[in-house]
Amino acid sequence: MSNAKQILAMLRSQAEGDEEQFFSIALQVAAGEARQGHRATAEEIRAAVDAARSQRGTRASVPIAFSRPRGDLDNLLDLREPQIRLADAVLNRSVKDHLETVVVQQRRRDWLREHGKTPSRRLLFAGPPGSGKTMTAEALAGELHLPLFVIRLESLITRFMGETAAKLRLVFDEAQKRRGVYLFDEFDAVGSNRLATNDVAEMRRVLNSFLQFMEETSATDSVLVAATNHPSLLDRALLRRFDEVLQFEMPSADEVRAIIKAHLSPMKYPKINWKTVVAAAACLSQAEIVHAAEEAVKAAILSERNQISTADLTRELRKRQAMRTVFSEEQGHIG
Numbered sequence: 001m002s003n004a005k006q007i008l009a010m011l012r013s014q015a016e017g018d019e020e021q022f023f024s025i026a027l028q029v030a031a032g033e034a035r036q037g038h039r040a041t042a043e044e045i046r047a048a049v050d051a052a053r054s055q056r057g058t059r060a061s062v063p064i065a066f067s068r069p070r071g072d073l074d075n076l077l078d079l080r081e082p083q084i085r086l087a088d089a090v091l092n093r094s095v096k097d098h099l100e101t102v103v104v105q106q107r108r109r110d111w112l113r114e115h116g117k118t119p120s121r122r123l124l125f126a127g128p129p130g131s132g133k134t135m136t137a138e139a140l141a142g143e144l145h146l147p148l149f150v151i152r153l154e155s156l157i158t159r160f161m162g163e164t165a166a167k168l169r170l171v172f173d174e175a176q177k178r179r180g181v182y183l184f185d186e187f188d189a190v191g192s193n194r195l196a197t198n199d200v201a202e203m204r205r206v207l208n209s210f211l212q213f214m215e216e217t218s219a220t221d222s223v224l225v226a227a228t229n230h231p232s233l234l235d236r237a238l239l240r241r242f243d244e245v246l247q248f249e250m251p252s253a254d255e256v257r258a259i260i261k262a263h264l265s266p267m268k269y270p271k272i273n274w275k276t277v278v279a280a281a282a283c284l285s286q287a288e289i290v291h292a293a294e295e296a297v298k299a300a301i302l303s304e305r306n307q308i309s310t311a312d313l314t315r316e317l318r319k320r321q322a323m324r325t326v327f328s329e330e331q332g333h334i335g
């Protein structure tokens with residue numbers, strides 16, 4: 001949008017009393033300035049918008065819901081208001097440490113910027129399906145009091161030349177002007193070095209745009225999370241661009257126990273043999289273990305009990321194991 005059009009849109013939003021739209025266009029102008037290398041002006045506009053927003057915040061008596069993306073972005077971004085915090089996810093020590101770093105740096109980003117430093121904001125979540133990558137992105141957004149935007153890859157990646165890169169630009173522009181956590185799920189679809197064999201040149205262009213946009217976001221405080229089950233598919237040039245790489249793993253024995261305990265409410269569980277339960281959960285993902293615990297609770301409720309036994313849990317965990325076998329046999333069949 002040209003400056004004249006932006007001024008017109010700002011005047012219109014003011015006439016309609018749409019303050020959020022007004023701020024959003026102001027931030028778009030800031031993003032434009034940042035792209036032209038005018039970082040100080042971009043920062044000044046952003047600071048003015050932040051000040052005006054927080055003034056409005058003190059006047060408001062009820063929390064204001066995050067506003068939905070508009071226009072073309074509506075198809076690309078799925079807005080989720082975070083319902084959880086980091087303490088709700090059961091994570092390994094290394095992932096927790098990385099997240100603590102990000103949270104501290106994001107909370108004290110103004111201080112870091114005053115010293116010419118950029119807070120960590122480009123994160124790669126790598127790990128097996130169901131290990132909590134999406135959940136952790138939501139929890140991180142919750143921790144930072146930010147909206148979570150999930151980028152819909154099926155709308156982003158199209159067959160038409162140049163269109164995917166243009167859509168990516170829309171998403172990154174939004175990240176520049178609206179602070180949030182932006183999650184690119186199944187990121188290997190964008191960042192793969194051997195994807196789209198039918199149009200390698202186009203995927204290269206998309207990847208290059210992605211790399212360029214990653215650099216440009218240095219003036220924003222949005223957090224970019226790319227999640228993948230296949231980190232080895234990612235282009236090396238891309239891997240280097242991330243500030244933090246978080247490796248999600250299959251759950252340890254302690255984690256299995258913690259996940260199950262967190263999902264047994266309202267049941268009591270005085271006599272669980274955890275060794276047996278943990279053994280029955282071998283090779284299951286965090287998500288599968290959550291399902292098994294929830295099913296065990298439902299079965300106990302239906303049989304009008306208020307206690308869960310070791311047998312309840314192992315039965316449900318074994319069911320999950322069996323479902324896994326069926327699934328992998330099916331895949332073997334297809335493959």
Ligand SMILES: Nc1ncnc2c1ncn2[C@@H]1O[C@H](COP(=O)(O)OP(=O)(O)OP(=O)(O)O)[C@@H](O)[C@H]1O
Binds near residue numbers: 127133134136
């Ligand atoms: N580490 C965890 N701690 C607690 N619950 C978890 C954890 N991981 C997964 N879960 C449960 O499983 C559900 C699905 O997990 P999630 O979608 O976050 O996994 P994922 O790694 O993003 O999987 P995928 O790669 O298939 O997208 C979560 O909503 C949560 O209920």
